[in-house]
Structures are given as structure tokens and as C-alpha cells.
Amino acid sequence: MTTATDMPDPDLLYSDEEEALRAAVRALLADRCDPAAVLAGAESGRPYDPELWRALAVDIGTAGLLVPEKLGGQGASAREAAVVLEELGRAVAPVPYLTSAVVAVSALLGCDPSREEVAGPLAALAEGSGTGALAVPLPAAPGGSGAPTVRADAAGALTGRVGSVADAAGAGLLLVPAEGPDGPALYAVDAGAPGVRAEAVTPLDLTRPLAHLAFDRAPGRPLATGERARAAVDRALLTGAGLLASEQLGIAEWCLTETVRHTAERTQFGRPVGSFQALKHRMAALWLEVGSARAAARNAADALASGSSDAPVAVAVAQAYCAPVAVHAAEECIQLHGGIGMTWEHPAHLFLKRAKSDELALGTPGRHRDALAALVDLAAP
Amino acid sequence: MTDAAELRRRTAELLAANPPGATDRLDFLRARFDAGLAWVHFPEGLGGLDAPRALQAVVDAELEAAGAPGNDPGRIGIGLGMAAPTILRYGTDEQRRRFLRPLWTGEEVWCQLFSEPGAGSDLAALATRAVRDDGGDWIVDGQKVWTSSAHLARWAILIARTDPDVPKHRGISYFVCDMTDPGVEVRPLRQITGEAEFNEVFLTGVRIPDAHRLGEVGEGWRVAQTTLMNERVAIGGVRTPREGGGTPAEGRGSMIGVAAAGWRARPELRTHDLHRRLLTLWVEAEVARLTGERLRQQLTKGQPGPEGSGMKLAFARLAQQISGWEVEFLAEDGLAYDDWTLRRPEGVDFTGREAGYRYLRAKGNSIEGGTSEVLLNIVAERVLGLPPEPRTDKDVAWKDLPR
Numbered sequence: 001m002t003t004a005t006d007m008p009d010p011d012l013l014y015s016d017e018e019e020a021l022r023a024a025v026r027a028l029l030a031d032r033c034d035p036a037a038v039l040a041g042a043e044s045g046r047p048y049d050p051e052l053w054r055a056l057a058v059d060i061g062t063a064g065l066l067v068p069e070k071l072g073g074q075g076a077s078a079r080e081a082a083v084v085l086e087e088l089g090r091a092v093a094p095v096p097y098l099t100s101a102v103v104a105v106s107a108l109l110g111c112d113p114s115r116e117e118v119a120g121p122l123a124a125l126a127e128g129s130g131t132g133a134l135a136v137p138l139p140a141a142p143g144g145s146g147a148p149t150v151r152a153d154a155a156g157a158l159t160g161r162v163g164s165v166a167d168a169a170g171a172g173l174l175l176v177p178a179e180g181p182d183g184p185a186l187y188a189v190d191a192g193a194p195g196v197r198a199e200a201v202t203p204l205d206l207t208r209p210l211a212h213l214a215f216d217r218a219p220g221r222p223l224a225t226g227e228r229a230r231a232a233v234d235r236a237l238l239t240g241a242g243l244l245a246s247e248q249l250g251i252a253e254w255c256l257t258e259t260v261r262h263t264a265e266r267t268q269f270g271r272p273v274g275s276f277q278a279l280k281h282r283m284a285a286l287w288l289e290v291g292s293a294r295a296a297a298r299n300a301a302d303a304l305a306s307g308s309s310d311a312p313v314a315v316a317v318a319q320a321y322c323a324p325v326a327v328h329a330a331e332e333c334i335q336l337h338g339g340i341g342m343t344w345e346h347p348a349h350l351f352l353k354r355a356k357s358d359e360l361a362l363g364t365p366g367r368h369r370d371a372l373a374a375l376v377d378l379a380a381p
Numbered sequence: 382m383t384d385a386a387e388l389r390r391r392t393a394e395l396l397a398a399n400p401p402g403a404t405d406r407l408d409f410l411r412a413r414f415d416a417g418l419a420w421v422h423f424p425e426g427l428g429g430l431d432a433p434r435a436l437q438a439v440v441d442a443e444l445e446a447a448g449a450p451g452n453d454p455g456r457i458g459i460g461l462g463m464a465a466p467t468i469l470r471y472g473t474d475e476q477r478r479r480f481l482r483p484l485w486t487g488e489e490v491w492c493q494l495f496s497e498p499g500a501g502s503d504l505a506a507l508a509t510r511a512v513r514d515d516g517g518d519w520i521v522d523g524q525k526v527w528t529s530s531a532h533l534a535r536w537a538i539l540i541a542r543t544d545p546d547v548p549k550h551r552g553i554s555y556f557v558c559d560m561t562d563p564g565v566e567v568r569p570l571r572q573i574t575g576e577a578e579f580n581e582v583f584l585t586g587v588r589i590p591d592a593h594r595l596g597e598v599g600e601g602w603r604v605a606q607t608t609l610m611n612e613r614v615a616i617g618g619v620r621t622p623r624e625g626g627g628t629p630a631e632g633r634g635s636m637i638g639v640a641a642a643g644w645r646a647r648p649e650l651r652t653h654d655l656h657r658r659l660l661t662l663w664v665e666a667e668v669a670r671l672t673g674e675r676l677r678q679q680l681t682k683g684q685p686g687p688e689g690s691g692m693k694l695a696f697a698r699l700a701q702q703i704s705g706w707e708v709e710f711l712a713e714d715g716l717a718y719d720d721w722t723l724r725r726p727e728g729v730d731f732t733g734r735e736a737g738y739r740y741l742r743a744k745g746n747s748i749e750g751g752t753s754e755v756l757l758n759i760v761a762e763r764v765l766g767l768p769p770e771p772r773t774d775k776d777v778a779w780k781d782l783p784r
Contacts, residue, residue, distance in 0.1 A: 009620065012675035013682065260765045275768035280761035287760055288691040295671035317671075320664045369660040378644055378659060381651035 010306075010314075011079075012298040018083045024060050025084050028052075029091040035347030041094050042206035042350070047170030048131075053095045056084075057128025063101045064126030066239075071113055072123035073105075078239060082246035082301035089250025089326075092350045094207040096131045096167035098247060103240040104132035107175050110232025111186065111224040118223055121173055121188055132173035134236055135189075135213055138166045141363025142237040142315065143371060150178040150215055157195075157217040158187060166361070168211040169198050176213075176220060177233050186229040187220030194218065205357035207350060238315055241362035242300035245318035249297045251355050252290045252322075252329035258348070259283060259333045266338075279336060286329055293325045313375050316368040323365050326355040383421070383432035385439045391416060391430075392443040406450040410486040413449075419485045423469065427481050435681060452487045455728040459530060460484040460491035464538050467608045471555070471596040480536065480557070492534035494525040494558060494582055495605065499784065502755045505549045505602060506774075506782070509584060511541035511556065519543075519556065519594070521564070521587040527749065531567045531580040532725060534560045538608060539589075540601045545780040552779055553601035557593040564588070574741045575721035578729060620674055623667060625732075636703045636739065637666035639732055643710060655710050662703050669695045687764045694753050694760075697746035700731065704739040711736055 014022070032052050041049050057063035065081045067073020074080075081102055088097055108122040125132050135150070150160030158178055168174065174189040174196070189196060195218035198211040224232050260283055263274030273279055300318035303311040330352040334341035341348045359365065373380055395416045399409050413419055414428045418440050423429025444451070454461060461484070468480050483489040500506040509523025521541055531537070537558040544552035558565070564587035569577035596604040624641055625634020644651065644659055672695065676688045708715040719735040731742065747753040761767045774782055 010671075010674070011678070012671065013678050260767060264767055271771070272768045274761075275770065277758065277770065280765075280767050281754070281757040283765055283767065284757040284760035287765055288694060291688050291691055292668045292672045292695065295675040296668045298675065299671050317664055317667050320660075321668045369657075369664065372664065373656070373660055376641075376663065378641060378656070378663065379648075379651075380656050381648075381653055 010299050010302040010308075012295055012302065014083065014298075015079075018080055021060075021062075021080055022083045022087060025056065025062065025087040026090075028055055028060065029087060029093060033091045033093050035092075035350065038092055038094055038207060038350060039345075039347065047167065047209045048096050049094050052093065053131070054128070056093075056095055056097070057101065061128075062097070063128030064105075066102065066105050066109065067122060067126035071119060071126065073126035077305035078243060078301045079305045082243050082297065085243050085246040086250040086253075086297075089247035089354075090254045092207050092251070092254075092347070092354045096133070096170060098240060098244060099133050099167035099208075100125060100131035100171065101128075102243050103134045103236045104171075104173070104175055106239040107134050107186065107232050107236035108132075108223070110235045111228065115223075117188065117221050125173070130172035131167065131170060132175060133165055133168045133171040134233065135162045135165050135168065135174050135176040136233070136237070137162065137164045138210065138357075138362070139164070139360045139364070140237060141367045141371070142234055142241050142312070148177040148179045148184060150176055152178040152180040152185060152187060152220060152222075154181045156187065156220045156222060158189060158215040158220045159217055160215055162213045164201060164210045165213050166208050166210055168213055169200055169209050174213065175223070176215070177229065178220070180222070180225065183226050184229050185225040186223045186232055188223050189215070189218055189220045203357070205353045207354055208357060237362055238312065239304055241319050241368070242304045242311070242315035244358060244362055245293070245297035245300050245315075245322040248322040248326035248355065248358055249290070249293045251326040251351050251358070252286075252293055255326075255329035255333035255348070255351050255355075256283065256286050256290055259286075259336045262337055273336075282332060282336065286332055289325045289328065293322045296321045313372065316372045316375065319363060319368040320365045320372065323359040327352075327359050330355040383430045383436070385436055388418070388421060388430070388432060388436055388439050389443060392418060392440050396444075396447050396449065401447055401449040407486060407488065409450055410452055411482070413444075414482050414485055418444075419452075420465075423481075427469070427477055428485055452485060456530075456533075457484065457487050457490055458728070459493050460489075460536075463493055463608045464491045464536070467538060467555075467595060467604060468557075470607050471604050473592075475592070476557070476595070484536075489535040490530055490533045492528050492530040492537045492560070493608075494528060494531075494537045494539040494584075495608075496525060496527045498524060498526050502752050504605075505553065506779075506784075507540060507542060507553070508784075509539075509541045510545075511543050511554060511589070513543075513591075517591045519554075519589045519591065521556075521558070521584050521589060523584050525582040525584065526570065526579070528567075528580045528582050529578060529729075530727070531560070531582050532569070533727065536560060537582075538595075540605050542779065543598055543601070546778050547599070548776055549774060549779045549782065550602045551599055553605070554598050555595045555601035555604040556589050557595065558584075558587065558589055559593075562587045562589075569723070569725055571723055573744065574738055575718075576724040576726060578726055620677060621670055623670065634732070635666070635670075636700050636732055636743075637663055639739075640703050640707050640710070643707060647710075650710055650712055655706070658706055659710075662699070662706060665695075666699055666703065669699055687760075690756060690760055690764065693750065694747075694756055697743075697753055700739075700743040700746045704736065704743045707736040708740045 061074055062084050064073030065076040069075035105125050108118055111118045113119050124130055150158050152158050172191050174191055176187045176189050178187055195216040197214040201210040203210045264272055266273050296318040300314045303314035333348050340346050399412045417430040419428035421429050421432040421437050422434035497507045511519040511521045514520055537560055539556045539558040540553050542552050543554040564585045566583040568581045570579045570581050571577045624638035679686050718737040762769050
């Protein structure tokens with residue numbers, strides 16, 4: 001296990017540059033992504049909001065934060081991407097940032113970027129002109145993605161199915177883990193290629209579309225093979241899970257802030273309902289959870305950014321802690337809003353649906369605790 | 382401004398003039414205080430050099446490397462953490478000169494006479510009376526409780542009611558009480574652990590000269606806020622390692638460290654239910670550690686956040702859950718208790734002794750220093766800005782309050 005002495009000092013605060021990035025993203029979302037717009041977009045059937053994506057990914061340049069400059073990106077780190085995700089969570093923004101700019105990009109970075117087959121798609125994703133998706137079910141956990149359900153023949157033709165892939169319907173590029181003639185491999189597949197079919201699933205979370213993918217001799221270009229392919233997928237899931245904690249933090253923050261605002265204004269029995277101790281204690285307890293979630297999420301982002309050997313522990317801790325906090329905050333938000341919290345027009349349901357869906361995404365809290373048992377030497381009976 | 386290099390130079394000077402091996406411990410501590418290296422952020426002449434607080438670590442590291450004797454923060458914690466900052470802020474020059482040096486060297490131990498049996502979390506409801514006599518001295522009568530170190534203390538910080546005719550927060554004054562006064566009686570208060578970590582203190586006709594008052598008459602509540610603030614901000618400058626440090630096998634540093642070490646050492650006691658709960662607690666303890674670390678980093682950068690008020694709540698809940706888990710995990714051994722002998726420890730050791738002791742002692746964590754329920758109210762009102770509780774006692778004279 002990682003001992004106390006070889007653990008690096010994590011930086012759990014935000015730098016001035018990170019705060020500047022946050023301000024830019026927050027301003028954009030305030031302008032283009034208010035709850036009414038999110039709700040309207042969710043009912044439009046579009047996989048995501050392309051104008052919002054363009055402004056976020058291209059104009060502000062967030063799509064390439066994880067990509068080194070020489071490969072066409074911004075050369076930032078998981079710390080900055082985490083700040084973007086906090087803001088996206090706070091707005092339940094309908095954009096494929098986590099799936100494309102974090103998970104798909106991380107998978108490509110895990111391959112050999114000196115090869116043109118890797119560098120080309122990587123630069124395209126970093127630029128934000130299109131989006132990509134790693135073809136694994138959304139609940140796949142780091143270290144536990146299991147055997148691929150897609151087979152590849154010697155010519156690179158892919159056949160098989162992958163269920164519940166997030167943001168796959170809108171993605172131009174699919175990164176498909178497959179069992180090839182020489183073992184596991186990762187393939188690039190154009191979403192529009194013959195033999196590729198995406199069946200939309202009606203998702204619990206309207207702001208993050210899901211699709212079942214079916215491949216019938218679809219043409220794939222190999223990106224990596226063997227252990228490298230497996231490690232690239234695992235690293236992508238680890239990075240995704242670690243940064244998802246920041247999205248969960250953003251969700252929880254919005255829910256707490258709105259609940260405090262509402263209960264301070266809403267009067268019943270001749271008093272603001274927020275003056276009742278039974279409600280106050282619940283909100284104070286939530287505030288504690290949100291503050292703790294921030295420490296856990298920052299720690300995961302920092303460990304991923306520094307390439308720390310402690311990253312698997314930091315990510316598992318962050319997911320085991322932050323996922324339930326987001327769900328709890330959203331559930332409290334609904335309850336403490338009373339009847340209005342159950343309506344379609346109030347945005348609280350969007351946050352509950354995202355929070356609950358995020359709890360399953362990239363490994364449930366229970367799976368992450370299982371992972372921890374091995375990582376920190378607390379073996380099961 | 383005194384910088385790190387200057388502090389190193391002065392520390393070297395101190396060590397040269399008072400070689401640790403050849404100097405009496407108390408003489409060394411006095412010399413250190415007089416050199417301004419005791420608490421460097423205090424003023425010159427009062428044990429400090431008006432230096433940034435963070436630079437204390439520079440001095441401490443140099444002195445430790447030289448094998449210099451330290452004072453005993455565990456024994457004099459109340460003096461260091463509560464009395465000293467209050468005396469510094471509200472004391473007269475004479476009071477500062479008289480009290481701070483022996484407080485820091487440990488020659489004089491301090492205790493705190495705030496809590497009362499009838500007040501509890503409603504601290505401002507206190508009933509101990511201080512009445513001025515013709516000579517200008519104050520005569521104090523009343524009872525205090527939960528007083529740690531009272532049996533060792535030379536001095537106490539005391540709040541007492543000096544005007545019962547005004548609302549409760551306004552009629553309080555703040556004093557330094559001489560614990561050797563014949564009217565002070567200290568009785569051990571035995572707790573559920575069997576030991577007497579605290580005392581009851583009975584004050585009967587205790588005479589306090591007006592020169593031992595801190596702050597104006599009737600301003601005691603405001604002075605006490607300084608004391609209490611410093612009690613809650615007692616978060617260290619050192620980062621805490623995962624599981625509290627030590628090797629995984631020892632795990633003596635923190636409650637979760639002890640529990641994890643037990644799990645590793647006793648495979649025959651493991652069950653799936655205990656495993657599931659241990660991992661949940663381990664995650665929460667690790668997150669609490671990270672939250673404390675984040676707060677420490679904020680403080681170091683000079684950006685204190687309100688998170689400190691939450692740390693105590695998290696600590697209390699975790700200590701109770703982990704120690705409860707541990708007793709259950711130990712099975713037959715959990716049914717035995719190490720020792721019920723009445724003892725009077727000089728300090729609190731939350732992870733010391735056995736699981737049963739930890740379980741019982743942790744029950745106090747959500748009560749002492751503000752109950753969790755009161756702290757949640759404070760968070761809700763001061764941090765989240767929620768509307769206050771209706772206050773029926775706010776404008777009522779203390780003497781007219783129902784009791």
C-alpha cells in the first residue's frame with residue numbers, strides 16, 4: 001500500500017489561473033445555459049447543445065486542457081479540467097465534456113501519440129471541432145472494465161455490441177475496446193461508417209444521452225494493442241472517475257445554494273421555513289458534506305495532474321465520497337423545496353437525475369470501496 | 382519585519398548562550414521567551430518579535446534539531462490556546478507582563494472557568510455572581526463545571542455575572558481568578574470512562590482584585606468570544622498523514638488508524654458486514670483528513686475559510702462511529718474494559734487506552750466545546766445565512782429569565 005512517507009503533498013486549493021478559468025466558464029454558462037435552456041434542450045432530442053459546446057470547447061479552449069501543447073492542446077492538467085467540470089455540474093450543462101474532453105482524450109493519450117493514427121484524432125478532439133466517446137458502458141469502473149464485448153478480425157472489422165455508452169450518439173469518433181486477433185486492442189471507428197449503429201436509450205439523466213452501440217463488420221483503425229490498450233482504457237476510466245467527483249461537487253453546490261435561498265424566502269407558519277431547526281440542521285450537515293467533497297475532489301484532481309502513485313486511492317476515495325454527496329444534496333433539494341421541487345418546470349429534477357446517474361457512472365461508490373480494500377490493505381474476510 | 386534568516390540568527394544566538402545539554406530546562410525556556418522566540422508573532426518583550434506566525438515553524442525546527450527542551454503544550458494547552466490570546470488582546474501592560482511568561486514556560490498552569498451546570502450550551506446564561514465590594518475588589522460566588530486542569534492550575538480565566546438587571550450577554554465581566562484563593566474548591570468529576578479528566582469548581586466568597594479584570598465591566602461576553610474563537614481555531618500547522626501516521630501495523634495516530642491496524646492484525650474476527658462498514662468509515666476519515674489539510678493550506682495562505690466550524694462536527698461523529706465499530710469488531714475482547722480505576726489524567730488522549738475507553742470517551746466529542754446541535758445552528762446562521770432561531774431571551778433582563 002501507499003505509505004504516509006512516500007505520499008506527495010497534494011495542493012487542495014485553487015490557483016489564480018484556475019479561478020480565472022472558472023470565471024470564464026461560469027460567465028458563459030450564466031449566459032447560455034440557464035435551467036430553462038437546459039430543460040428546453042433536453043426535450044429537443046438533440047444529443048447536445050452544439051453552440052454551447054463550440055463556445056466552451058473552442059472559444060474558451062477547454063476541450064484541449066488535458067492535451068499537451070505540442071499535440072494541439074492547451075497543455076494544462078486535470079486540475080483545470082476539474083474546475084471546468086465543477087461549473088458544468090453546477091449548471092447540469094448538456095455538453096459531452098466529461099466523455100469527450102476527459103475520457104476519450106485520456107484514452108488517446110494512453111496510446112502512442114507519436115503515431116499519426118493517434119495524433120490526428122487527439123488534435124481534433126483537443127480543438128473541439130468534433131467529439132469522441134470511449135465505447136464502454138457508462139457504469140464501467142476503472143480496473144474493472146472487464147473483457148471487451150466487441151471482436152475485431154485481422155482486417156480491423158469490428159463486430160459486437162456495447163450497451164449504455166454516454167454521449168455516443170453525438171460523437172463523430174468512437175474509441176472501441178475490442179478483442180482482436182492478438183488479444184485486447186483499442187480501435188478508432190468513425191461513427192458514420194457503414195456497420196455502425198447507435199440506438200438511443202431514453203436516459204434517466206436527460207442531459208447526458210445514452211446509446212447502445214452495435215457494430216457489424218465496421219471498419220476500425222487500431223490505436224493500441226495488448227497491455228497498452230488495456231492500460232489506456234483503464235487510465236481513461238480512472239481520470240474520468242476522478243474528475244467526475246468535481247462535477248458531483250458542482251451539482252451538490254448548486255443544490256445546497258438553491259435550497260438555502262428558497263428556504264430563507266419561503267414563509268410558512270408565519271416564519272421563513274429556513275428558520276426551523278429541523279431544516280437548518282439538514283442544510284448545515286449538507287454544507288459540511290459539500291466542503292468535504294471539495295477536499296476529496298481536489299485531492300483526486302491534484303493526484304491525477306501530478307501523476308502521483310496515490311492517484312488510484314485518491315480517485316476511489318473521491319468517488320466513494322462525492323457520488324453519495326451529490327445524490328444526497330439533490331434529494332434534500334427536492335424535499336426542502338416542497339411541492340415545487342416535484343414539478344417539471346423547477347430545475348431541481350435535472351440535478352437529481354444527473355446526480356443519480358453520476359452515482360452509477362464510472363463505478364458505483366461500492367465498487368470504489370471494493371477497489372480501496374485492495375489498495376489500502378484492508379482485505380475482505 | 383523579522384524574516385526567517387533573522388529568526389535563525391537569533392535562535393543560534395540563544396543556543397550559543399544557553400547550550401541545551403548544559404542548561405537547566407526552565408532556565409532555557411525563560412531565556413527563549415526573553416529572546417522573543419517563544420511565540421514569534423507576539424510583541425517584543427512578551428515572548429515574540431512581531432514576526433509572521435508561520436515563521437514559528439522555522440524556530441521550532443532549529444531548536445528541535447539542537448535538542449533544546451520544549452514547553453509542554455499538552456499540559457498548558459488552555460493557557461496557550463485560550464488565556465494567552467485573550468490576555469494579549471484585552472490585558473493591560475501590567476497583566477501581560479505578569480502572566481504571559483510563566484504561562485508559556487509552564488511554571489503556571491491555567492484553567493478555564495466558563496461552563497456551569499445550569500448553563501451548558503447556553504453559556505451566556507451563567508449564574509456565577511461577581512459583586513464589587515467597597516474597596517473595589519470583586520467577590521465571586523457560584524459553581525463551574527467541566528474544568529480540566531483545575532487541580533493543577535495556578536490561574537483561571539473566569540466569566541461571571543456583574544449585572545443581573547440587563548439581558549444575559551450584556552451583564553458579564555471577564556476576570557483572572559487566583560486558584561489558590563481559599564474560596565476556590567476543586568472536586569474531581571468522575572465520568573463514564575471511570576476517570577476524572579474534569580473537575581467541578583466551587584467558588585465561595587472568592588476575592589478578585591479589580592486589577593485582574595480583562596476588558597471593561599459588562600464587556601465579558603465580547604472578551605470571551607476571543608477566547609472561544611481561539612479554542613475552535615486550534616488546527617495545527619502540520620499536515621496529518623493518512624491513518625494518522627505510524628506504520629500500518631502500529632496505526633496509533635488516529636482513530637481510523639487504530640481500527641485499520643486491528644483489522645489487519647486479526648483476520649479471524651473479520652466479517653463482511655464489518656468490512657463494508659470499515660471501508661465506509663475509512664473513506665470518511667480520509668476525507669475528513671483531507672478537509673483538515675485543505676483548511677490548513679487556506680490558513681497558511683492567509684485565507685481562512687469557515688470550514689473550521691465544521692471540522693469538529695465531523696471529528697465527533699467519526700470518532701463515535703469508529704470507536705463503536707471497533708468494540709463490535711473485537712468481539713469477546715470488546716466485552717472487557719481495561720480499568721475502571723478513578724484517575725486524574727493531565728491531558729486527554731483520544732486514541733490511548735483500549736477500545737472500550739475510546740468508545741465511551743468519544744461520547745463527549747459531540748458535547749464538549751459546543752454540542753453538535755448548537756454548532757449546526759451556528760453553521761446554518763453564520764455560514765449559510767439562514768434566518769435565526771426566534772429569541773425569546775434577547776431583550777429580557779437576566780434576573781427575569783425562567784430558570
